[in-house]
Amino acid sequence: MNNKYNLRAIAAKAIGQVLDKGQSLSTVLPELQKNISDKDKSLLQELCFGTLRVLPELEWYLQQLMEKVLTGKQRPLHYLLMVGLYQLLYTRIPPHAAVAETVNGAITLKRPQMKGLINGVMRQFQRQQQELTAQVQTQSSRFLHPGWLLKRIQDAYPEQWQQIVDANNQKPPMWLRVNRQHHSRDEYLELLQLAGIEAVTHEGYPDALRLVTPCAVTALPGFDAGWITVQDASAQGCTPLLEPQNGEIILDLCAAPGGKTTHILEAAPEAQVTAVDVDESRLKRVAENLARLKQQATVLCGDGRTPETWSNGQIYDRILLDAPCSATGVIRRHPDIKWLRRNSDIDELVALQKQIIDAIWPQLKSGGTMVYATCSILPEENTLQINDFIHRHSDAHLVNIGTDESPYRQNLPSQDGGDGFFYAKLIKA
Numbered sequence: 001m002n003n004k005y006n007l008r009a010i011a012a013k014a015i016g017q018v019l020d021k022g023q024s025l026s027t028v029l030p031e032l033q034k035n036i037s038d039k040d041k042s043l044l045q046e047l048c049f050g051t052l053r054v055l056p057e058l059e060w061y062l063q064q065l066m067e068k069v070l071t072g073k074q075r076p077l078h079y080l081l082m083v084g085l086y087q088l089l090y091t092r093i094p095p096h097a098a099v100a101e102t103v104n105g106a107i108t109l110k111r112p113q114m115k116g117l118i119n120g121v122m123r124q125f126q127r128q129q130q131e132l133t134a135q136v137q138t139q140s141s142r143f144l145h146p147g148w149l150l151k152r153i154q155d156a157y158p159e160q161w162q163q164i165v166d167a168n169n170q171k172p173p174m175w176l177r178v179n180r181q182h183h184s185r186d187e188y189l190e191l192l193q194l195a196g197i198e199a200v201t202h203e204g205y206p207d208a209l210r211l212v213t214p215c216a217v218t219a220l221p222g223f224d225a226g227w228i229t230v231q232d233a234s235a236q237g238c239t240p241l242l243e244p245q246n247g248e249i250i251l252d253l254c255a256a257p258g259g260k261t262t263h264i265l266e267a268a269p270e271a272q273v274t275a276v277d278v279d280e281s282r283l284k285r286v287a288e289n290l291a292r293l294k295q296q297a298t299v300l301c302g303d304g305r306t307p308e309t310w311s312n313g314q315i316y317d318r319i320l321l322d323a324p325c326s327a328t329g330v331i332r333r334h335p336d337i338k339w340l341r342r343n344s345d346i347d348e349l350v351a352l353q354k355q356i357i358d359a360i361w362p363q364l365k366s367g368g369t370m371v372y373a374t375c376s377i378l379p380e381e382n383t384l385q386i387n388d389f390i391h392r393h394s395d396a397h398l399v400n401i402g403t404d405e406s407p408y409r410q411n412l413p414s415q416d417g418g419d420g421f422f423y424a425k426l427i428k429a
């Protein structure tokens with residue numbers, strides 16, 4: 001046992017902050033990861049992301065194993081038990097170590113008197129594991145999604161919903177975007193091979209490489225020098241559709257943390273790019289990403305609904321609007337989304353997207369291109385949103401980037417492919 005800290009107790013705290021306080025794991029984890037070793041950081045991440053990924057399953061086991069689930073002041077121990085069961089089910093940690101560390105977590109959580117209970121529940125689970133894991137397969141909790149979201153996915157994709165849910169429940173692949181200012185994708189693939197790192201290409205995304213086994217960025221050749229960026233393949237689809245050209249004035253609206261700003265500048269280094277986002281703290285990451293890639297852009301804090309407050313009347317040649325959305329296409333990367341989002345959020349997000357796209361459209365020049373993108377798979381935020389926009393704007397012409405059936409492109413998450421993502425391309429008359 002580590003005397004300095006107990007990782008299971010830290011994971012239980014993180015899960016409590018997500019479920020009880022509505023905070024995202026990406027906000028909570030950096031603070032809790034301070035003062036722990038790099039090796040332990042990755043185990044902590046695995047425990048937190050993994051537990052939140054399979055939460056309904058763990059909840060169901062605890063309901064079977066305990067007469068009354070722990071509430072109130074004892075609630076952190078409920079989360080500790082979840083972390084404990086997750087280890088037994090989904091990690092290679094030897095079961096005796098998983099049990100011992102979880103039991104010790106009760107001391108760190110200042111409930112030493114509960115050690116016996118934790119030990120008892122964990123051991124009972126071990127005894128009944130086979131039976132319980134078979135039974136859970138007959139429960140709706142096996143889909144690992146909240147009921148409202150499952151229903152929305154089923155309604156929107158009656159044929160494909162099961163595939164989508166399966167993909168959401170997987171661990172995400174790690175995709176890289178090769179900076180073509182330094183190397184072609186195939187040159188970088190060779191550098192990876194020389195470093196003993198296996199990767200594969202994607203036929204739809206010319207700059208993308210998927211690592212067969214995810215690894216730390218520090219192990220990747222030239223990460224600090226900006227040779228590559230970690231970015232999902234689908235997110236890499238925006239820039240080729242935007243077709244940025246050197247010398248053009250381009251707006252990247254809703255830009256933080258800058259994944260697409262930097263891609264635009266890799267494709268058109270002489271473009272004048274303005275990156276705007278409403279969230280000041282997220283904008284710091286845009287500046288950091290630009291610095292790592294040695295790129296220049298104007299970075300502004302502003303609300304997309306009120307461009308008159310920050311744009312100075314500027315008219316743009318091209319606009320990328322990567323709209324705030326439900327993030328239902330990236331659940332495998334952020335499993336906490338399933339427990340942070342509410343059904344009522346969707347209507348609010350649809351209203352916000354509508355306000356932003358309506359407000360920014362007048363800032364696009366005649367003949368200019370706008371790409372509207374989301375990492376959502378819900379039609380309300382995507383096809384229906386843009387259909388509605390086109391009906392209200394006679395000067396908006398849709399470019400067919402999809403199929404004979406639909407002019408849009410809707411990617412669904414897939415195990416070896418990209419995240420769920422939507423793109424629409426509009427030209428202004």
Ligand SMILES: C[S@@+](CC[C@H](N)C(=O)[O-])C[C@H]1O[C@@H](n2cnc3c(N)ncnc32)[C@H](O)[C@@H]1O
Nearest residue numbers: 254255256257258259260278279303304322324
């Ligand atoms: C999908 S994320 C953007 C990801 C980013 N484009 C990238 O590639 O790294 C959506 C962003 O919209 C921003 N946002 C939300 N509401 C906004 C608003 N009213 N005006 C401008 N930005 C907003 C959020 O702060 C968030 O950073």
